[in-house]
Amino acid sequence: MTDDQNGSAKNIPTAVPAAAPAAVPVAVLGLGLMGRALAAAFLRAGHPTTVWNRTPGKAAGLADGGARPAASPEEAVAAAELVVLCVSDHAAVRGLLDRLDAAGPGLLAGRVLVDLTSGTAASARANAERVAATGGGYLDGVILAVPPAIGTPEAVVLYGGAHADFERYAPVLRRLAPDGTTHLGEDHGLPALHDSAVLALMWSVLNGFLHGAALLGAAGVDAKAFAPLAARSTVTVADWLAGYADQIDAGAYPAEDAALGTHIAAMDHLAEESAALGVSTELPAFIRALAGRALAAGRGGESYAALVEQFRGPAPSAGPGGGE
Ligand SMILES: NC(=O)c1ccc[n+]([C@@H]2O[C@H](COP(=O)([O-])OP(=O)(O)OC[C@H]3O[C@@H](n4cnc5c(N)ncnc54)[C@H](OP(=O)(O)O)[C@@H]3O)[C@@H](O)[C@H]2O)c1
Structure with missing residues (x-):
């Protein structure tokens, strides 16, 4: 797969983040089977990686590999530029967004939140609107891979959302799916x-x-x-x-x-x-x-x-x- 399903991969800058890609600090919220695989892929690529899970204890292995466990989702978000959510379903995502909203205005501003939780197109679009209202960027994504495939050429992850947000972080997102990172367009519902x-x-x-x-x-x-x-x-x-x-x-x-x-x-x-x-x-x-x-x-x-x-x-x- 190419970076852009519409065939415009050649238009995507190869490294737009302000810092070198490996220096971009990331956070992963949700350390189930998939979240742990995502965090591990970022760690292997050298990213400063902050992790949080609702039930404590799941960060232990990742911490051994250099991840920084956060005591709360707010703390994890504050430590990162790119924030990846991967929890059970969109109801859990909405709960996390409520919690981030309650932390006060500005927490998400200037950050890009990437939700890789499976859900429906309508729910993804609604989440995108919520995050936009905070001044943050939002990409919705779906993972077409099992956790052991994350970071390998077999992994496919599809994204929807603003081109600018995708282009800025494509080099970081490719850590998860080196050959299968695809932007489907600006519609946040298309990945779902x-x-x-x-x-x-x-x-x-x-x-x-x-x-x-x-x-x-x-x-x-x-x-x-x-x-x-x-x-x-x-x-x-x-x-x-x-x-x-x-x-x-x-x-x-x-x-x-x-x-x-x-x-x-x-x-x-x-x-x-x-x-x-x-x-x-x-x-x-x-x-x-x-x-x-x-x-x-x-x-x-x-x-x-x-x-x-x-x-x-x-x-x-x-x-x-x-x-x-
Ligand atoms: N596993 C796969 O092969 C696969 C493939 C493609 C896509 N996905 C998608 O990836 C997402 C995660 O899957 P998974 O396999 O990692 O599931 P999982 O192992 O069951 O983990 C679920 C995670 O969601 C967290 N969670 C659930 N409800 C929450 C809430 N209300 N607030 C905060 N955190 C909550 C859990 O936290 P606790 O530890 O506290 O319970 C746990 O970290 C799902 O949307 C799934 O469809 C998975």
């Missing part, structure tokens, strides 16, 4: 939306794998035997995405590979095999219902990407084609 989109993809792929494993398991085939074929098929499907994305963006779905009608015949086999083996038919029924609605809308001769129209509005409660 991307997170939801990726989660929809992840759970759909996993549900497909689990259904397949259940189907084959009913016939005595181990999941381990299925896994290589499943992985290979996942890569094959991944190769279709760019072409289907072009069709979705163009709003035209020519069946260059297989028509939806062809898929539907195979969907019926899936439902039949599942029922015959006593395996749940929920997933096959859901897949078939979407395709049935597209068929009823006259899209049987179009590509699978035409199904995007079925995702664009609320699900029908019932009705013609809905249960097909």
Whole structure:
């Protein structure tokens, strides 16, 4: 990934912080599994790192590595230029913002707060407005990585917020994701939306794998035997995405590979095999219902990407084609 999804990475200065990047003092609020990994990555890069956690004791290992434990979030913020929050959810973030507000005006002014806590787009935008009112900068981010990947080329962290704030601290933020630090634009809600989109993809792929494993398991085939074929098929499907994305963006779905009608015949086999083996038919029924609605809308001769129209509005409660 590049630093800027809009392809303007070349416009991003490589080192804008007033001090050399490693000299930028950072604070990490929230030392759960992820917060500790974030703080450790800053420490490894040589940043003066102040840490705080609601429940004392979690800073011990980090302190051994040179982190400075703070007695309160206010103290941690006061010690840093860039403040990273990583707590359970946005309700906890709002609680922390309340506490920082109560500390008096000016605490966040001139600092940039980076919230890497998972939440919704609306909540991220509301938090951004709150912080802006204090004179502070705010970037919302989402982490698409597990804690051990933080600081490695596998980590991906997406950010939304003012270009100036991102550009100023991009060299510091790259400590967390050296090859996967991406600015999605000024909308603070976009990272959370991307997170939801990726989660929809992840759970759909996993549900497909689990259904397949259940189907084959009913016939005595181990999941381990299925896994290589499943992985290979996942890569094959991944190769279709760019072409289907072009069709979705163009709003035209020519069946260059297989028509939806062809898929539907195979969907019926899936439902039949599942029922015959006593395996749940929920997933096959859901897949078939979407395709049935597209068929009823006259899209049987179009590509699978035409199904995007079925995702664009609320699900029908019932009705013609809905249960097909
Ligand atoms: N772990 C992952 O693989 C992963 C991957 C991507 C994104 N994330 C996101 O990263 C965030 C943190 O995840 P995690 O794995 O670090 O969770 P975690 O291990 O359960 O840690 C949660 C942290 O939030 C703190 N916290 C909870 N409620 C709080 C409150 N009201 N006020 C202050 N602090 C509070 C906890 O403090 P206490 O110690 O006092 O309970 C703890 O430090 C979540 O939003 C998660 O979705 C995690």
